[in-house]
Amino acid sequence: MKLLSHYSLLHRVSAADPVLPDLKPIIERWTGQRIRRIDHYIELCLAGGLSCVAKRSLPADTGIYLATLCGAVATSAAAMQSIFASGESPKPLHFVNTLGNSAGFYLTQLLGVTGNLVVVSQEQFSFESALLHAWMDLQAGRVSCALVGAFDEVVLPLERHAQRLQMEGAQWFTEGSHWLLLVPDGEGEAGVRVHCPVYAEDPPALQEWLRQQAPVQVRAGFDPSPDEREWLPVSSVHSVGGKDVAFHGVFSAATLTGLVADLQESGGRGIHVMRDKAGRYCAVSVEAAL
Amino acid sequence: MTSCIRHVAVSCGLGENLAQAVSALLAARVSPCEERFDDLADPVAVPYFAIPREERAATDLYDKLLQMAEDMLQDLSASERRRTGLFLGSSSFDVNVSEFLFHQQLRQGERPVPMPIVGYGKLAQRLGEKFSLSPQRHTYITACTSSANALLYAHRMLAAGLVDHALVIGLEFFNATTLLGFHGLGLISPRGALSPFSRVRDGLVLGEGIGALLLSRDGATGIHLCGGAIRTDNHSLTAANADGSSIAAVIRDGLANSGITADDIVALKVHGTASLMNDEAEAAGLKHLFPHGRIPPVLAFKSFCGHTLGACGAVETALLVGCLQRGMLPGNPYSEMDPALGISLLRQSVPAPAGHYLLNCFAFGGNNNVLVLRRDPS
Numbered sequence: 001m002k003l004l005s006h007y008s009l010l011h012r013v014s015a016a017d018p019v020l021p022d023l024k025p026i027i028e029r030w031t032g033q034r035i036r037r038i039d040h041y042i043e044l045c046l047a048g049g050l051s052c053v054a055k056r057s058l059p060a061d062t063g064i065y066l067a068t069l070c071g072a073v074a075t076s077a078a079a080m081q082s083i084f085a086s087g088e089s090p091k092p093l094h095f096v097n098t099l100g101n102s103a104g105f106y107l108t109q110l111l112g113v114t115g116n117l118v119v120v121s122q123e124q125f126s127f128e129s130a131l132l133h134a135w136m137d138l139q140a141g142r143v144s145c146a147l148v149g150a151f152d153e154v155v156l157p158l159e160r161h162a163q164r165l166q167m168e169g170a171q172w173f174t175e176g177s178h179w180l181l182l183v184p185d186g187e188g189e190a191g192v193r194v195h196c197p198v199y200a201e202d203p204p205a206l207q208e209w210l211r212q213q214a215p216v217q218v219r220a221g222f223d224p225s226p227d228e229r230e231w232l233p234v235s236s237v238h239s240v241g242g243k244d245v246a247f248h249g250v251f252s253a254a255t256l257t258g259l260v261a262d263l264q265e266s267g268g269r270g271i272h273v274m275r276d277k278a279g280r281y282c283a284v285s286v287e288a289a290l
Numbered sequence: 291m292t293s294c295i296r297h298v299a300v301s302c303g304l305g306e307n308l309a310q311a312v313s314a315l316l317a318a319r320v321s322p323c324e325e326r327f328d329d330l331a332d333p334v335a336v337p338y339f340a341i342p343r344e345e346r347a348a349t350d351l352y353d354k355l356l357q358m359a360e361d362m363l364q365d366l367s368a369s370e371r372r373r374t375g376l377f378l379g380s381s382s383f384d385v386n387v388s389e390f391l392f393h394q395q396l397r398q399g400e401r402p403v404p405m406p407i408v409g410y411g412k413l414a415q416r417l418g419e420k421f422s423l424s425p426q427r428h429t430y431i432t433a434c435t436s437s438a439n440a441l442l443y444a445h446r447m448l449a450a451g452l453v454d455h456a457l458v459i460g461l462e463f464f465n466a467t468t469l470l471g472f473h474g475l476g477l478i479s480p481r482g483a484l485s486p487f488s489r490v491r492d493g494l495v496l497g498e499g500i501g502a503l504l505l506s507r508d509g510a511t512g513i514h515l516c517g518g519a520i521r522t523d524n525h526s527l528t529a530a531n532a533d534g535s536s537i538a539a540v541i542r543d544g545l546a547n548s549g550i551t552a553d554d555i556v557a558l559k560v561h562g563t564a565s566l567m568n569d570e571a572e573a574a575g576l577k578h579l580f581p582h583g584r585i586p587p588v589l590a591f592k593s594f595c596g597h598t599l600g601a602c603g604a605v606e607t608a609l610l611v612g613c614l615q616r617g618m619l620p621g622n623p624y625s626e627m628d629p630a631l632g633i634s635l636l637r638q639s640v641p642a643p644a645g646h647y648l649l650n651c652f653a654f655g656g657n658n659n660v661l662v663l664r665r666d667p668s
Binding site for chain 2: 116
């Protein structure tokens, strides 16, 4: 898949200053429409997606591939609070915004596209899953362009958010929205190419796959164990654009878009590797010809 | 390429298992219950199609799901399981468990965490680990089209050669957020009857369900998934475009993807939620497709099992396959056609012909899906 554009938003929210970023100015940069009745989760989608497209004219059959690990947690929590703590039915608007499609609806409406749209999740491989779906559809010619995005929100108060994520005691969290705009590969063209994600059951399977690749830098979207560091030639770990980010949400989307951005500047090849909680890996090869 | 539908299973308001559910569907049995929310400031009672069971517990249906998955996979060897992808779709996932935990914390006077369980992919990961399946374990979150999209992408992944088999699951379990959310939107039928395309239609009745299908690249069961399509209708967040253009467009894409035309369709299963706007849009879409009024037999299942939301793609496909395996198409003897829509449902059960079947499934947020099945001549 050839890269047309990439974009990544990353915000740190700390316990010392628990304030969510105001995303409206980013959205308003790309649309004059005042979008009412959306929540922070949908704003993350719009801010990232619109910034990646950056007013390009997209083909009507553009496919949209969205990934999230946790979804619209704040609004879902508000609905639950309303029913069980306040004894009231959820507000219709809250309820509608809890649904998986709502963010994609607003995005496609603003982009004016009506093609394939899917929202997927796969624990630590959620962004890779969306990328795989985009790859399948581009390969088969079902879409001529693919916008792939991943986003997850931080929910205040942080103490409760930490409990949900089983990260009690964490002093800071990151939220973000990470995007790639892709088209099918063309022959002999310069640019950045993102290859189909590859899954590996265990370390030997990943090692075997890595042996088949030319020597390249490897970026890990996780913190490798001492054992893994012996065979995984990792050049950087959970740091994107000079920022350390917390290991939750669609974190691997941040590291992968970070790799894409760096290779677009420097050229060369790189491999993004992510590990899930069961010890499986997913790798994505990226190459850039300047 | 077509995908062979190797096994199906279902548990829904029609019955605990496929045999019971198909028998009840072919007999046009309708038995919704009533769910009461007496703890609200303004108590509410809503009709509902629950999976038959003696007592409802927070996790009982997960045990049923595990058993269903185990039954579906029993023919596959360990190496075949490692080449089996898992494709799971739902609207609410484990919100019922989150609600249970939150409610329990509230009662115990703890500092409760609303929505204590997060992570859409957890369930697929657990199932994948338990049954040692391929790492291709994808979860779909597109509201009512979730499991229909899971089916279509399972088919696409089989065609791409990434897996040899695909276990597709749609699930929707009773939870207060969903029932009260739909009630608040004014979409639940005050009569407690879901009457698609009928002149008396006044809304939907929700239901819970688990639908599961095992697809394979190869096989000779005589029923295949041929293809389908997904498109977005961004006319409105909660209603399809009433002119039917978006629905006609996704059906055309689905037929083209399956290599057939509208003339090849021998029967179609509508989405048929019985909400005023959506039936209007679906009827208009079908009229675009069949401009001379020769619409094939129309099947509508939600009258009997309720709208199972994110599970409905898998549940209703499994029900249709179950009927095709018995060689029958289910009728809807209670339907009263709305002349303004002009869509007549099949009224009596009839023998099922060989040929192509169209299945519509539409969702909030404008996500529209169609699937095409084929039944070979027996």
